Amino acid sequence: xxxxxxxxxxxxxxxxxxxxxxxxxxxxxxxxxxxxxxxxxxxxxxxxxxxxxxxxxxxxxxxxxxxxxxxxxxxxxxxxxxxxxxxxxxxxxxxxxxxxxxxxxxxxxxxxxxxxxxxxxxxxxxxxxxxxxxxxxxxxxxxx
Amino acid sequence: xxxxxxxxxxxxxxxxxxxxxxxxxxxxxxxxxxxxxxxxxxxxxxxxxxxxxxxxxxxxxxxxxxxxxxxxxxxxxxxxxxxxxxxxxxxxxxxxxxxxxxxxxxxxxxxxxxxxxxxxxxxxxxxxxxxxxxxxxxxxxxxxxxxxxxxxxxxxxxxxxxxxxxxxxxxxxxxxxxxxxxxxxxxxxxxxxxxxxxxxxxxxxxxxxxxxxxxxxxxxxxxxxxxxxxxxxxxxxxxxxxxxxxxxxxxxxxxxxxxxxxxxxxxxxxxxxxxxxxxxxxxxxxxxxxxxxxxxxxxxxxxxxxxxx
Numbered sequence: 001x002x003x004x005x006x007x008x009x010x011x012x013x014x015x016x017x018x019x020x021x022x023x024x025x026x027x028x029x030x031x032x033x034x035x036x037x038x039x040x041x042x043x044x045x046x047x048x049x050x051x052x053x054x055x056x057x058x059x060x061x062x063x064x065x066x067x068x069x070x071x072x073x074x075x076x077x078x079x080x081x082x083x084x085x086x087x088x089x090x091x092x093x094x095x096x097x098x099x100x101x102x103x104x105x106x107x108x109x110x111x112x113x114x115x116x117x118x119x120x121x122x123x124x125x126x127x128x129x130x131x132x133x134x135x136x137x138x139x140x141x142x143x144x
Numbered sequence: 145x146x147x148x149x150x151x152x153x154x155x156x157x158x159x160x161x162x163x164x165x166x167x168x169x170x171x172x173x174x175x176x177x178x179x180x181x182x183x184x185x186x187x188x189x190x191x192x193x194x195x196x197x198x199x200x201x202x203x204x205x206x207x208x209x210x211x212x213x214x215x216x217x218x219x220x221x222x223x224x225x226x227x228x229x230x231x232x233x234x235x236x237x238x239x240x241x242x243x244x245x246x247x248x249x250x251x252x253x254x255x256x257x258x259x260x261x262x263x264x265x266x267x268x269x270x271x272x273x274x275x276x277x278x279x280x281x282x283x284x285x286x287x288x289x290x291x292x293x294x295x296x297x298x299x300x301x302x303x304x305x306x307x308x309x310x311x312x313x314x315x316x317x318x319x320x321x322x323x324x325x326x327x328x329x330x331x332x333x334x335x336x337x338x339x340x341x342x343x344x345x346x347x348x349x350x351x352x353x354x355x356x357x358x359x360x361x362x363x364x365x366x367x368x369x370x371x372x373x374x375x376x377x378x379x380x381x382x383x384x385x386x387x388x389x390x391x392x393x394x395x396x397x398x399x400x401x402x403x404x405x406x407x408x409x410x411x412x413x414x415x416x417x418x419x420x421x422x423x424x425x426x427x428x429x430x431x432x433x434x435x436x437x438x439x440x441x442x443x444x445x446x447x448x449x450x451x452x453x
Contacts, residue, residue, distance in 0.1 A: 066278070067277075068316075069276040070273070072315075
């Protein structure tokens with residue numbers, strides 16, 4: 001999992017790039033707003049790739065016109081959870097359900113220990129593989 | 145950065161050219177055309193426009209100054225145009241480049257204050273976030289503060305607003321509106337609010353001439369017109385109506401016109417064996433105005449309806 005050159009978790013958009021600046025985030029939000037998408041801010045300290053439902057930081061924001069309000073929420077979230085993963089998601093409602101259209105990480109822990117591969121021997125000589133985040137050895141809230 | 149350094153202290157800048165480029169004159173002309181009277185309001189808008197323009201020039205010399213605070217409070221009697229001007233203000237500030245989007249979010253107490261503990265803050269913040277990049281217009285703002293109930297959640301909403309007005313000055317403009325004396329009470333109980341609002345604009349009552357001009361403007365917007373006689377009748381109607389209770393300036397004029405339209409329609413309907421021209425459908429006659437109870441008996445009904453039954 002940690003074979004990417006930056007040694008960081010790569011999930012969602014832009015995750016192989018250097019961290020987005022506030023200005024760049026503003027532009028991304030602007031794009032989403034121009035499409036009429038709702039935007040939410042979410043955080044977690046369990047970066048497992050199959051952990052799709054992160055904690056919501058406040059309710060998703062509908063009908064905004066300007067990125068400033070969302071950037072304010074992002075900064076509030078960063079202040080509250082400086083060492084968590086924080087992502088911004090955009091949702092489109094054109095399919096009748098709010099479907100994710102964008103997702104990118106805007107904050108990450110200083111240290112990302114990464115993932116280990118757990119091999120479980122089962123019947124015969126079969127092996128089952130599990131990806132395990134080292135961070136989750138510790139209880140919730142103490143991971144980073 | 146280069147251009148800032150390139151301009152020396154001796155360089156002159158062209159205020160006129162900047163003025164032309166900004167389309168401000170167009171905005172101000174439109175304001176003059178479409179809003180009758182309201183001298184103090186127009187003067188204040190002119191001042192704000194000048195300030196923002198000069199600020200832009202100062203930036204060329206790298207003379208930085210803090211963004212001016214443009215939070216406003218509109219006070220005045222009912223029907224003096226507070227809401228109308230607020231709607232206009234968003235557009236004006238957008239033209240002047242002060243707000244980014246130029247939309248207006250109009251709210252009252254219900255939209256800001258929650259019903260149980262912990263409900264108010266998210267509610268107010270949601271509204272504030274929606275208004276960012278534009279103007280937040282709080283109508284009847286004095287309802288936010290209810291001194292008779294010390295557990296009222298309005299205070300919490302006020303505190304969040306104060307914080308936003310201070311910290312997010314670049315992001316939104318807050319306009320409070322309400323009747324003069326009740327707003328004064330409101331500010332007395334919330335001195336923090338008063339000091340954070342730079343512009344207190346008082347909307348004066350309209351004179352009779354102004355009300356007549358407003359009436360004509362309203363009719364023109366709806367493709368109606370007064371006949372010469374009707375205009376005279378309406379000019380007589382206004383002072384009579386002003387003497388009666390519950391006079392709400394332009395709003396009363398609008399209601400009177402709406403009733404005149406009803407009577408006109410009824411009159412046309414009564415004479416339906418006649419062929420009507422376009423001009424007949426557009427014109428309010430003197431009898432449509434004079435049928436008002438204000439003329440007949442010099443009184444209103446309790447519900448403010450003045451049509452003779």
